[in-house]
Amino acid sequence: MRDMRVTLRDAFARLLPNRRRALRRGTLERFPFKDRQLTVYLPPGYSEGDRRYPVLYMQDGQNLFDDERAFAGHSWRLHLAADEVIGERSAAPMIIVGVDHAGVGRIEEYTPTHDDKRDAGGQADAYGRMLVDEIKPLIDAKYRTTDRAAIGGSSLGGLVSLYLGLTTGAFAGVGAMSPSIWWDNRAILGVRPLHRPWIWLDIGGREGAEALRDARAARDWLRAGGWTAESLNYYEDRRGDHSEPAWAKRSRMMLEFLFPPAELHSPHGS
Numbered sequence: 001m002r003d004m005r006v007t008l009r010d011a012f013a014r015l016l017p018n019r020r021r022a023l024r025r026g027t028l029e030r031f032p033f034k035d036r037q038l039t040v041y042l043p044p045g046y047s048e049g050d051r052r053y054p055v056l057y058m059q060d061g062q063n064l065f066d067d068e069r070a071f072a073g074h075s076w077r078l079h080l081a082a083d084e085v086i087g088e089r090s091a092a093p094m095i096i097v098g099v100d101h102a103g104v105g106r107i108e109e110y111t112p113t114h115d116d117k118r119d120a121g122g123q124a125d126a127y128g129r130m131l132v133d134e135i136k137p138l139i140d141a142k143y144r145t146t147d148r149a150a151i152g153g154s155s156l157g158g159l160v161s162l163y164l165g166l167t168t169g170a171f172a173g174v175g176a177m178s179p180s181i182w183w184d185n186r187a188i189l190g191v192r193p194l195h196r197p198w199i200w201l202d203i204g205g206r207e208g209a210e211a212l213r214d215a216r217a218a219r220d221w222l223r224a225g226g227w228t229a230e231s232l233n234y235y236e237d238r239r240g241d242h243s244e245p246a247w248a249k250r251s252r253m254m255l256e257f258l259f260p261p262a263e264l265h266s267p268h269g270s
Contacts, residue, residue, distance in 0.1 A: 023087045026079055028065060033135065036100035039065055040143070041079045043086055043093035053095045054148040054259060055139060056175070057131060059110065059157030061098030063244050076248040085252055091259045097139055099131070101157070110156035112163045112191070115184040128164045136170065148172055150197075150258045154247045156180045159188060162201075162218075166193040173198045173258040177247050178207060178240075181214035189221050199232045200257045202250055204240025211242070233257050 024044035031038055039061050043053060063070040064078045078096060085091035102109050111121030131151075139145060152175025153161040159181070165174035174197045181188055199222065203215035219234045235253065240246040 023083060025083050026086075028079060033099075033138070036102060037061065038100070038135070038139075039098040040139070041065070041082060041096035041098075042143070043095065044083065045093070046095075046144075050144065051093075052144045052146045053093055054146050054150065055095045055097060055136075055143075056150045056152055056173075056255075056258065057097050057099060057136070057171070058151075058175075059099060059101065059153030059161060060106075060155075061100040064096075064098040070244055072244065074244045074248075076244055076251055078248070078251055081248070081251045082255060085255050089261055090252075091256045092261055094255070094259045095139070095143055095145060097135070099135060107156065110153075110160040111183050112160070113184045113187040115187075117184075121184065124160050124163050125167075127160065128168050131164070132168055132170045150174065152177070152200075152254065152258070154178050155242065156183070159183055162199070163188060163191065165197040165199065166191055166195060169195045171197055173200075175200045175254045175258055176218075177202050177250060177254065178204060178211070178242055179215070179218070181218050182210065186214065186217065189217060193225060196226070196231070198258065199227065200235075200254045201232065202235040202237060202240075202254075204242060204246050205236055205238040206241040212236070 026041050026043045026046070029040045029042065058064055064076045067073055067075045069075070082094065082096060086093050107120050108123040109127040110124065112124040114122035136149065149171050150173030151161045151165055151171040154177040158176040158179030161174055162176040162179050165171045176199060179201070201215065201219060203211055205212065219232070222232050235250070237246065237250055240250065
């Protein structure tokens with residue numbers, strides 16, 4: 001029996017390093033666009049063929065890939081999460097475009113209405129035009145993309161992603177992580193959806209009672225509008241707070257929902 005245990009242990013010891021080595025890594029490219037930086041994740045194997053890929057446009061690009069640029073020094077390390085889900089085949093390969101926020105103009109760009117109490121906000125439509133009419137064509141020209149795109153972000157980035165997903169028609173999927181539903185007295189819940197993207201919606205249990213109520217209200221609003229268990233995935237992370245590490249932890253699940261493997265029914269029509 002001891003010899004069998006040793007044999008099995010040795011076999012697993014040989015197998016696990018091989019599995020680690022077998023996990024291929026994607027690459028990151030960075031280039032300026034107007035007053036900000038775009039960071040583009042290309043999936044493993046991108047340079048080896050002519051395959052085309054769906055694209056995820058993510059807000060707050062500073063916080064996604066590089067710890068040295070991220071808020072509080074902790075990024076999502078989203079490229080590593082993408083490598084893992086692609087390598088495990090729990091998600092289809094995708095390109096991810098991190099769009100830097102505009103610094104002091106972040107609140108203006110990421111909010112769909114002007115909040116009179118804060119005397120701020122309301123430029124989400126203009127930001128959306130920049131994404132759809134300028135950044136998206138640039139990415140489509142530079143990289144091998146499909147006509148399928150999704151949009152995502154957290155906090156105010158989650159709010160603007162949800163808004164643009166519902167109103168522009170450019171995005172078949174939305175990743176709204178801890179979205180700031182509270183903005184301007186929940187004005188987002190008064191928007192008339194013009195399009196019906198697949199939506200990942202989540203919240204952390206440690207973000208506060210008001211945040212939980214708002215996220216559940218958004219879930220119920222979408223369900224009342226016709227979103228089903230298939231097209232809306234609502235998730236509460238009981239231990240999650242409002243932070244980059246919490247969103248990093250949930251990013252795998254978001255990618256798996258928005259980009260399911262090819263053999264599954266895809267929210268992007270594949």
